[in-house]
Ligand code: ADP
């Protein structure tokens with residue numbers, strides 16, 4: 001049903017809703033709150049603590065005009081409650097200027113209490129209308145742009161009256177497993193009777209969403225041709241001889257993975273495999289051995305990397321490992337003529353192994369005899385790209401590698417169409433990275449330490465979180481770079497961020513590797529696979545904003561050589577939960593344990609790129625037992641497919657879901 005069929009949705013409002021990825025009435029009722037305001041728990045500003053999230057009834061007395069600090073716009077309002085004066089501040093929301101008027105309001109947001117001066121940071125607010133009685137729990141939605149909470153609530157409550165909500169789970173199974181009604185759950189999530197009812201409804205909705213998701217992946221898998229078209233003639237003996245090319249014996253985990261691949265390529269079934277392993281577990285050697293199996297059998301192979309920097313690094317490695325074969329390199333940085341020549345050589349079958357970024361996925365790259373495809377750090381590729389990949393040749397064997405360990409529950413969903421091989425161990429003699437949280441008052445000491453260490457030939461990374469952030473408080477990477485330069489004038493700093501051209505990034509990385517710089521100040525672009533053995537210090541700003549897995553990845557950039565390495569975590573906003581999470585990181589070096597912990601603490605959204613995650617797992621908040629919901633959904637989906645129940649309904653719902661997450665990228 002079209003959004004404009006609702007009374008309160010004008011064309012302007014429709015556009016606002018579109019920005020939240022809401023395109024029809026169905027997606028409107030499935031736009032879930034991120035929190036609830038309990039109107040019975042209003043507080044007095046006298047009682048609030050720093051970093052509390054508080055609901056305050058007060059009078060707005062004045063609003064300042066929009067101001068700037070650096071590139072950040074902000075607005076401030078003066079508030080009063082029983083004679084106590086305090087303020088509210090909003091960063092980068094200049095449009096609020098016209099909306100804030102003198103009067104009575106409810107404000108809800110994070111409290112900053114500095115030296116007794118109370119400020120609410122980016123609070124949501126609601127005029128306190130005497131005539132309008134607000135019920136106990138008020139939903140708060142994730143919003144962007146000019147839409148207000150109240151307007152969205154109105155739209156949703158109208159939508160709930162007209163939209164007929166049906167579950168994709170076959171009725172028979174709903175009965176058998178005593179699932180409650182989906183439409184009642186959706187109604188309750190928007191207008192709950194109690195906190196208890198929120199939890200119960202969130203659970204029912206989560207089961208529904210996971211059910212559709214898991215079914216979608218299953219359907220996609222079902223469409224693929226699974227029969228092997230190319231026979232590999234490589235023998236176990238060949239593989240054993242090849243392995244002596246590495247300067248080290250494989251670990252047990254690596255050998256098992258090689259064996260799994262060998263069995264697969266010599267079986268009648270096409271390979272579609274995920275190779276999981278923590279940073280530094282040596283996935284590359286396994287992938288190279290897989291490539292060997294293909295080229296030795298007379299076929300072509302391709303090795304895809306997520307960034308130009310890594311593609312170049314891997315091309316060099318391939319050339320070294322396969323001196324008797326022809327290795328080609330295709331990158332966006334090549335001239336048109338060079339690209340054409342590489343493509344022609346690939347098409348004629350003169351190139352045995354092609355290395356490159358996703359540019360290799362473009363339509364005009366044709367292979368003469370492609371059999372094996374390695375996709376490194378696959379989580380940087382979207383779900384849809386993975387499918388293009390396996391269509392590059394008939395019955396291509398695909399090995400995707402992920403360094404972000406994913407909890408089993410989530411891999412069931414994302415990689416439901418893949419076999420999973422895990423490397424559980426790591427090469428010995430690696431040193432553990434010492435991890436510590438650095439309090440503000442020790443920041444100067446830390447810089448001084450880094451000055452000394454870099455003077456003695458060590459190298460360091462400084463990482464800050466994404467440039468775009470609505471809180472406007474994130475130290476932007478460029479500012480940080482300038483600040484560090486002025487504070488440590490004898491240290492040579494380089495700057496690296498995602499908005500730079502790939503070529504420029506590659507140049508900076510290689511200069512850093514050659515020690516032309518001591519420190520690299522960067523955004524998370526450095527997270528993926530970069531290997532600089534002399535870097536021994538990793539400093540992470542606003543560490544509380546990252547997921548544990550991501551922090552673990554970043555930490556994995558150091559501790560690669562024989563020197564003792566350090567990871568320093570700086571915290572912008574010290575909340576209890578953030579400190580708890582960071583202490584987990586300090587005591588755990590196992591990426592899989594961290595991933596499970598992340599799922600427990602932050603929910604599934606942490607594993608997804610931000611672009612679409614609002615439409616995805618993060619949309620279900622208030623879930624006490626996400627893992628259980630996933631297992632229940634999996635069981636239901638298995639049974640529905642086995643017994644052929646509700647085929648058409650499931651297909652429709654699943655494809656709709658798949659459309660909406662095509663571009664989802666795992667973090
Ligand atoms: P990742 O799994 O993170 O991709 P890499 O494949 O980049 O890890 O390997 C990390 C480092 O460990 C590389 O320098 C590689 O040469 C080395 N390495 C890989 N396997 C072994 C092994 N079995 N013994 C010792 N070193 C190894």
Ligand code: MG
Nearest residue numbers: 283284403529
């Ligand atoms: Mg790697």
